[in-house]
Amino acid sequence: MIRVRKWDGRLQEFDPDKLRRTLMRAGADRELADEVVHRVASMAYDGITTRELLEMALETLRSLERHDAAARYDLKRAIMRLGPTGYPFERYVAKILEAHGYRVLHVGHVFRGKCVDQEVDVALEVEGRRVMVECKFHNSRGIYTDLKPAMYTYARFLDLERYFDEPWLITNTRITEAARRYAQCVGLRVTWWDGPPGASLRELIDAKGLYPVTALQGPEGAIRTLVQAGIVTIDELSRKSERELERLGLPSETAEGLLEVARRISRE
């Protein structure tokens, strides 16, 4: 039996559930937390202090994050790292929708509206209907997409009505209640980070395992290079050759390392 020595010296039986809850509060998802608890339980010894136990758990968490699990862990932050501009996010959204059966017609194409030229982030087709997607990207946490993007997306749709049957706003952040009500009222479809339930951006991504390359723990500069070259998903990366990556200016070792991880993740 493993007992943990608390700060006041008392011994208490090791409680895997308690550790799991702590890890999940620290941001790990259930699966990752389970893995950490499993590993820690196999390393801990009777009489370990609370503090040592916690350090061991955090160390294990970090080491796991550095590998495959990282791709699934903190997806939100990885998407934010696609910035600073919104263009890689548009490409990423297009990839996700494509995986879900939408036919992507254009990314970042300019249409001649009734009034002015309008750039449409993603133009797609599904069941004979043409859909105009506005991708609203924010690269910091705690931001809500509010009424304004919903309103200008709808106004853009009105200007482009001859091309599209439906407007759709997709954002990597949360969205205000007012923006949601407005969207529903004017017939604007809205997808945000954790909604609508069952079809949130997070769920669309998880369902297809299409993680962004920014979820990889490779050298920052190399990841930037991939994003700038338009390689935004780990899946796309896994289908590149080492030579192609070297042509982008990546050192041979970096290219090899990134490909190995990308292929391992994509096979899962």
Added chain:
Amino acid sequence: MIRVRKWDGRLQEFDPDKLRRTLMRAGADRELADEVVHRVASMAYDGITTRELLEMALETLRSLERHDAAARYDLKRAIMRLGPTGYPFERYVAKILEAHGYRVLHVGHVFRGKCVDQEVDVALEVEGRRVMVECKFHNSRGIYTDLKPAMYTYARFLDLERYFDEPWLITNTRITEAARRYAQCVGLRVTWWDGPPGASLRELIDAKGLYPVTALQGPEGAIRTLVQAGIVTIDELSRKSERELERLGLPSETAEGLLEVARRISRE
């Protein structure tokens, strides 16, 4: 005769036009430049070097700017100092429009739209028509108001059509060509910093001499206090009593000084 010694030693007759052009390139308006040229001409001596002359002119410009002329000079920057939030700018716009014969009904009022509650910066009436004004404030230079504010203003108007006959977008910056074309196409009136010609924001202000309190060179903190208390024009300030300002927390001397300058400017 005053002759100016150029850098290569040659003498040249003092040219008031040339100095005026230099001052205007440095940002002075015609009136201020004239005043500086006048003063410099009375101080300059035969054989003065180009450099001395220029220093004398810039010194005079600075000293004049510190006084009354400041209110008219660099109005653009003064308006930007109304920030960081847009609310003082809304109040300021309301004051200007009021001076031009519009009846201001509300500033920052929330209307119940077809879809959602919408805050309208300035609601006004003119010749029996109700106008919804969106004030787009930016507090840094070099920014253009682009298509998005024009589009969401129009979308807001559509949501509030039962209350208003016309939407109007007023900004303290320049505006892109696309935003102007869009506005014209959907019937959105637009007023920006230097347009439309003859009715630009700058001209609306100049015509009534309604300068913002932030054009005063008083202590930064005191000016902030005035803005926060909703006193946004020098004209409003000039009609306050010293006691009213003291009640806002301004030291007696500051209040007295600000009132004196405000009243002098407002009498002009």
